[in-house]
Amino acid sequence: xxxxxxxxxxxxxxxxxxxxxxxxxxxxxxxxxxxxxxxxxxxxxxxxxxxxxxxxxxxxxxxxxxxxxxxxxxxxxxxxxxxxxxxxxxxxxxxxxxxxxxxxxxxxxxxxxxxxxxxxxxxxxxxxxxxxxxxxxxxxxxxxxxxxxxxxxxxxxxxxxxxxxxxxxxxxxxxxxxxxxxxxxxxxxxxxxxxxxxxxxxxxxxxxxxxxxxxxxxxxxxxxxxxxxxxxxxxxxxxxxxxxxxxxxxxxxxxxxxxxxxxxxxxxxxxxxxxxxxxxxxxxxxxxxxxxxxxxxxxxxxxxxxxxxxxxxxxxxxxxxxxxxxxxxxxxxxxxxxxxxxxxxxxxxxxxxxxxxxxxxxxxxxxxxxxxxxxxxxxxxxxxxxxxxxxxxxxxxxxxxxxxxxxxxxxxxxxxxxxxxxxxxxxxxxxxxxxxxxxxxxxxxxxxxxxxxx
Numbered sequence: 001x002x003x004x005x006x007x008x009x010x011x012x013x014x015x016x017x018x019x020x021x022x023x024x025x026x027x028x029x030x031x032x033x034x035x036x037x038x039x040x041x042x043x044x045x046x047x048x049x050x051x052x053x054x055x056x057x058x059x060x061x062x063x064x065x066x067x068x069x070x071x072x073x074x075x076x077x078x079x080x081x082x083x084x085x086x087x088x089x090x091x092x093x094x095x096x097x098x099x100x101x102x103x104x105x106x107x108x109x110x111x112x113x114x115x116x117x118x119x120x121x122x123x124x125x126x127x128x129x130x131x132x133x134x135x136x137x138x139x140x141x142x143x144x145x146x147x148x149x150x151x152x153x154x155x156x157x158x159x160x161x162x163x164x165x166x167x168x169x170x171x172x173x174x175x176x177x178x179x180x181x182x183x184x185x186x187x188x189x190x191x192x193x194x195x196x197x198x199x200x201x202x203x204x205x206x207x208x209x210x211x212x213x214x215x216x217x218x219x220x221x222x223x224x225x226x227x228x229x230x231x232x233x234x235x236x237x238x239x240x241x242x243x244x245x246x247x248x249x250x251x252x253x254x255x256x257x258x259x260x261x262x263x264x265x266x267x268x269x270x271x272x273x274x275x276x277x278x279x280x281x282x283x284x285x286x287x288x289x290x291x292x293x294x295x296x297x298x299x300x301x302x303x304x305x306x307x308x309x310x311x312x313x314x315x316x317x318x319x320x321x322x323x324x325x326x327x328x329x330x331x332x333x334x335x336x337x338x339x340x341x342x343x344x345x346x347x348x349x350x351x352x353x354x355x356x357x358x359x360x361x362x363x364x365x366x367x368x369x370x371x372x373x374x375x376x377x378x379x380x381x382x383x384x385x386x387x388x389x390x391x392x393x394x395x396x397x398x399x400x401x402x403x404x405x406x407x408x409x410x411x412x413x414x415x416x417x418x419x420x421x422x423x424x425x426x427x428x429x430x431x432x433x434x435x436x437x438x439x440x441x442x443x444x445x446x447x448x449x450x451x452x453x454x
Contacts, residue, residue, distance in 0.1 A: 059246035061439045063232070067155045070233035074151055077144040084137040091133035095126040101301070113303030113310055123293040131283040139276035145269035152439075153430040157423060158228040163248055164419035165217070165224035168412060172210070172217035175408050179207035182404075186397055199397035206401055250372075250418060252365045252425050264432040265354035266347075274343040281336035288332040292325040294318045354431040361428040364421040371414055383407060 068074045096119040105111040186203040189195035228245070229235055265271075299314035386403050389395045395403075429435045 055249050056439065057247045057249075060248070061441055063159075063234075063246045064152050064155060064439055064441065066234060067151060067232045068148060071147075071151050073147050074144075077140075077147040080140050081137075081144055084133075084140040088130075088133040088137050091126070091129045095121045095129070096295070101299075103301075103303070109306050111303065111305045111310075113301050113312075115299055115301030115312075115314075117297055117299035117314070117316075119295050119297040122295050123290040125287065125290050125295070128283060128287040128290055132280055132287065135276050135279040135283060139273045139280065142269045142273035142276060146273060149269060149430060149433065149435055152435050153426060154231050155228075156426045156435075158224070158231040159245065159248060160419055160422045160426065162221075162224040162228045162245065163422075164415055165221040167415045167418075169214075169217040169221045171408060171412055171415065172214040176207070176210040176214045178404060178408070179203065179210040182397070182400070183207050194393070195397070202397055202401065206405075248422055252361075252368065252421055254362060254365055264434075265350045267433045268350055268431075269433065271343070271346060271350060274339070274346050278336070278339045278343055281332070281339040285329065285332040285336050288325065288329040291328060292320060294320070350431070354428075357424065357428040357431040361421075361424040364417065364424045368417055368421045371417065375414070379407065379410060 098116055098118045101113075101115040101117065103111075103113045103115070183200070183203045186195055186200045190197060190200050294317050297314075297316040299316070301310070301312045301314070303310040382403075386395075386400070386407070390400055426435070429438050
């Protein structure tokens, strides 16, 4: 009776504690205590290995670099940068080329002339085109960074899903082994007359349920790995000696006060891209206004008419009588206003997303830290006490199944909590434009404009 009271007291304490860890651990009835101690030590080693915050596997940055190298979206964005540079170089060239003219006339008087004409960029349209090309290049550079950021986030998210599915598969496998051992032990005790047939049937039903759970976990793992391969463009070799998917940190540090500043999100490449587009639209207004200004054309020609020399000058000035191009200028002005509103909308959404991602990350990381601090120890004590009571025959199959299921369910809940904490962590890094910094990768320099926020 004393053992029973101690056991139920431990169970009540465990129900009040936060959810459990991702270790491949559990209770093994009917096996030696050395095996249980080994499993307990696995929990301790898992906890101690995650006491440092944000310890990144060196293979993780290399994995993201490889994802970028294999990504068609990143390669396409890089090609767009090269195209923008070519357009910027072209915009720096003179707007008008000179024209060469030849004229010959054979009548009673033979006449021949040669002339050269040049249209002058009197209103500096070339300067406006250079400004547009520069701002477009900045926008495309920012778009390239946005593609890198979103590609890295997608790969990290898929990696989290795969890691969570893999841990759930391990727990499902352990549950199946646990129930199989329970069936074997119950059968042996029934043969010895220490257990009823109903208890053996109950253990067999639990074993069948564990098999179905394992099959579901295997399917989920296959789907998660296929999704990871699709996102990354990489295939994992089945060879045991081949590199595995990179591991993710289990201990996540809370963001510092500087990292939680409300203006951190303003460095997002998407916002930088929209600021540059606003400047492009404003530059197009300037260009449209200059399109309504005349560019004179000067010409000089020389020739001979019989024995006399000819020399002439010409001046041509367009007359904007039928079309003053004011409608185009008004259209460009309204387009600039539209681009500004697009930026304002994106700024508000980015601010809201940043605040939500930060709150979610703080909540999940605190819950995970609480579990690391005390929940695993309670799980270890529960497992040890449960094994002792089972070995001395103080528990029925029903009581053992309830507590064993609660133990594994707690581990599964902890696995899901860690997955949520990792997802929230990466979402916050993406919302604050810190993914590459967190990975230790140098971010490409981006020319950005301040623009108007809010």
